[in-house]
Amino acid sequence: MYTPAREITARLTSLQGKMAATGTEAAILVQNTDLYYFTGSCQAGHLVVPARGEPVYLVRKSLERARLESPLDSIRQQHAFADVAAVLKEVAPGAKTVGLELDILPYNNYRRYAGLLPDCSLTDVSALIREVRMIKSNYEVRLLKEAAKMAIAMFDRIPGLLEAGKTEATLAGELESVLRSLGHQGAIRMRGFNQELFYGHLMSGENLLYPSFLDSPTGGTGLSPAYPQSAGNKKINRDEPVQVDYVSAYGGYLVDKARIYCIGRLPSLLEKAHQAALAVQADLVQATRPGVLCSELYHRAMTMVKELGYAGNFMGIGGDRTGFIAHGIGLELDELPVMAPKSNIPLQEGMVFALEPKMFFPGYGLVGVENTFLVTAAGVEKLTDYPEDIFYQG
């Protein structure tokens, strides 16, 4: 599953165009996911990218593996940290404005680069990187579609595994085992500081309302305050909603999908709210096309939710309510674009986002769906096409 050379070239060309446009003469990339995206390998080291010309991938560990995985021409051993300065001088002679991934680079690491490059102005290249990564190529879409197939195969197994009296954590472990057997890498990468997720959120009833630290509409108790989210030791009961909101992964690419299950029957209050969440999704789907601003879609959803009478239930309750209705997704779960009040990014063909209209009810839990969509020339394609009504059994 090696990334083709033309793919790497196109990504680097896109980044270099943005670098030239912003006066960034060179960039030094080091984060695992960014290295993977721009080289096809995430072996430890640095990718030194000039605004024009060929980049050099300096690899600390393992050079042999990086050479196998990456189609780049210039891949060399990094013997010492100072090699980064020498290579920078070689690929971008006289460069004064050098971009680093300042959104994720720890301060102490930053100080080492500042010490190594005393004559350079170190700027933040992370916004450019995130903009490049925001637009998925046909190659990436193929991997995302494989991840979506994995999601569907896993969700197909839920009715056979869901039982009253089983704990959330037991069901979670069973579904994770299914995902692993389908080729899931296990890990879900997030870029945001302090953001972490283990597969997703699987909760039932009132545990669906249990708040947590994560910038997500749901939290969950988890198994202890040390890792306080998702499935806990709560048993799944009859007549309550069970939400499986899990992330599948193929070749590093993530797809996010949620559905509601129930053993028995949910009150009509929740059934109606579920239909309202689907109506919000349907409305956004028909309004989504290239050129529309993310903030417009956010406000459109909020207006419709208010008209439908669910303003107090949408995307959380009280102070812990989430400030977005959709998030970009790809190699990381928290990519651009974000559909939030001030997100003035116009949608473009090739963007991929997970839209999660969910309605929360104190004392009951939540209903709604999550699907991963691809923005196309004509509108959107639902990658996670799958029945969306509440799955009843027993």
Place this chain on the structure above:
Amino acid sequence: MYTPAREITARLTSLQGKMAATGTEAAILVQNTDLYYFTGSCQAGHLVVPARGEPVYLVRKSLERARLESPLDSIRQQHAFADVAAVLKEVAPGAKTVGLELDILPYNNYRRYAGLLPDCSLTDVSALIREVRMIKSNYEVRLLKEAAKMAIAMFDRIPGLLEAGKTEATLAGELESVLRSLGHQGAIRMRGFNQELFYGHLMSGENLLYPSFLDSPTGGTGLSPAYPQSAGNKKINRDEPVQVDYVSAYGGYLVDKARIYCIGRLPSLLEKAHQAALAVQADLVQATRPGVLCSELYHRAMTMVKELGYAGNFMGIGGDRTGFIAHGIGLELDELPVMAPKSNIPLQEGMVFALEPKMFFPGYGLVGVENTFLVTAAGVEKLTDYPEDIFYQG
């Protein structure tokens, strides 16, 4: 599983002692794991700690949950980022030297604190935090012993699940399902930048030699270059070593353990090397006691390995060899102390480390063990006490 108040008090007192000794007038902690360690909760926000007096836990999300989980007296809503400055002024009036977790805090986040506190000198408090966390209390040791029990219960299941022809990834998924059913939180936290691990490393034969980015003696192919470590699609064959090096977790506390399995028989070369690895472990165990330097133990191991004739096989092959033989472990996998050539930390009662003497053989794989040890007044206690010979079957 809430952390007792006396435990939190002791941890904060230890940190405050080190802060006073180094002229750190206040510290602002924000990382999930550090927040959990010092408050008993890792809800998003800041713990503002004066060198003397009571800290304040300012919580952005979720205050309700933080109040339930943390025994601290002063837990308040963080309405805006600027609240951090106001609370700092309140708990440490006139403080000029303020410590941040500069080893993990992203540069852009650092800039926000620098902008908020223009009159303060922002220093790195992470070394002090890591020193406090390095010494485990009796309470923490009890949690570690529960994690060790989980490891033993999981390893007991391996012989029944190991089959020739099964892929590494399939066996990995099955063992992860066992761990989850035993109450494992799933996630394994690491502090180091770009370090990430999903449960551990499970590989067979030559895949045990496949190098990766991780600062670890082993790598593994993984399922794709996007997440290039641990189990891959390689089938497990007869007469080759299978190493299961997995991390169990209880209440956030991690225990690291590895054993070698084989269907059939390993060549006597590997069997002898396995005994040599056990001899190195036994020698270090009898030499380990409070006061001994970590570097002394490292050099002692290297000397013995050389005498035994395994200098070319120990802890990796060629340039990708690991520079340590043991690492501290607790809430994170990469804690202090590290047994490395220049690690002049004297061992102290309450330290916990994972010692992993392993011998690598081109064309074959590796043999050896990993165990998690607690430093006691008398020497060490092996938390992962379990048979150590190669587990043969079939």
